[in-house]
Amino acid sequence: MTDRLSAATSTAGHNRHDTLIPRPRIQPVSPVERLLLGPGPTSVHPRVLGATAAPTVSHIDPIFISIMEEVKELLRYAFQTENAFTVPISGPGSAAMEASFVNLLEPGDKVIICRNGVFGNRMVQIAERCRAVVVAIDDEWGEPVDPEKLRQALQAHPDSKVVAFVHAETSTGVLSDAEALSALAREAGCLTIVDTVTSLVGVPLFIDAWGIDVAYSGSQKCLSCPPGLSPTTFSKAAIDRIRARQTPAQSWFLDVGLLLSYWSDDSRVYHHTAPVNAIYGLREALLMVAEEELPAAWSRHSLHQRALSVGLEALGLELLVAERYRLAPLTTVRIPANIADKTVRAHLLDRFGIEIGAGLGPLAGKVWRIGLMGKNSASTSVLRCLEALNAVLIELGADLAQGIAVERAESLYRSNAGSR
Ligand SMILES: *Cc1c(COP(=O)(O)O)cnc(C)c1O
Secondary structure: OOOOOOOOOOHHHHHHHHOOOOOOOOOOOOOOOOEEEEEEEEEEHHHHHHHHHOOOOOOOHHHHHHHHHHHHHHHHHHHOOOOOEEEEEEHHHHHHHHHHHHHHHOOOOEEEEEOHHHHHHHHHHHHHHHHOOEEEEEOOOOOOOOOOHHHHHHHOOOOEEEEEEEEOOOOOOOOOOHHHHHHHHHHHEEEEEOOOOOOOOOOOOOOOOOOEEEEEEOOOOOOOOOOEEEEEEEEEHHHHHOOOOOOOOOOOOOOOOHHHHHHHHOOOOOOOOOOHHHHHHHHHHHHHHHHHHHHHHHHHHHHHHHHHHHHHHHHHOEOOOOHHHOOOOEEEEEOOOOHHHHHHHHHHHHHHHHEEEEEHHHHHHHOEEEEEEEEHOOOOHHHHHHHHHHHHOOOOOOOOOHHHHHHHHHHHHHHHHOOO
């Protein structure tokens, strides 16, 4: 292959070789193994990566159709639901967030959105673009959604049709009481949209028992898959609402009516080309969840979060969130005074191969977000993180009780022997 078109093919006009944009000469950067302890993506299990390397079949191949059915069944287990429409949407978590709102809301519909972080705020922005009437109720960043405020808002706005909130606010590390909030919405006759991106598999979540209508997640959090798919579930009541719409959903790609036909087990109407290999990976991750079983996954995430917390506190660091609202898959810790946020994160990444997350919005520069999600919810991640953080902070002159962090975490593990 020559870089330039030969004289023979070089004719007049746009085919002339002197108009060819030269081929790029790049030195491709290779990804290296990192310990991903940020807000997502988390490290991907080798079994999942291996599964994505299986031969690509067509999305209409009977083999793939069987795999889709398996994925639906496995997702129903992960979400604890019998909802027929339980599928991975092709796109990151934000795509499923958008799908939830554009399908349930019509222009002029009133929606109450509980906002206590970045993702609640995004819900407001999406709902506004649906030209819905948004009633936003706010709680402090670092606090859970207050059910009492929702109760009052439902009373003040009896014409509300939908209530939306984030179960696990990854921007702050707070878990809200999805069961209580959903019950209030239900009593008031509202459908619920619940962001379970970081809670799915990481903390107890019962879509049917809690009466949640629409929930969505992301492949790259506690499922330990590569980013790009967003598991979603819609209740029968939500599907009925969509079928009764006066106006078509504003998004063609995310129209659940169309996706229903694509994912249905009998008539599969072409909608888009599913990301076949990514779905192999998701199936593998979901098989692993089923093998471990949900209660074991939930207690594993809780144990390692507690070990990380005692370790961070032993370093003299302060956690943002009160113990009872702490989110097992993600811990927010205050950055000590006089310590440069970016320098610490850069040292952790460059020297220890560990990524932790920065603060967002009002918490930018004030906290770090340390994720222990899926595969990385493990004692090895906790101990490596504490050790590295200890070393970097001491080096940067922080006044810390050196060395005891790992010891405290180890001691918590010893008293929970058998569960690591
Ligand atoms: C990560 C996250 C999202 C967005 O997911 P993307 O895959 O980044 O689009 C939404 N909600 C919450 C709570 C998240 O943690």
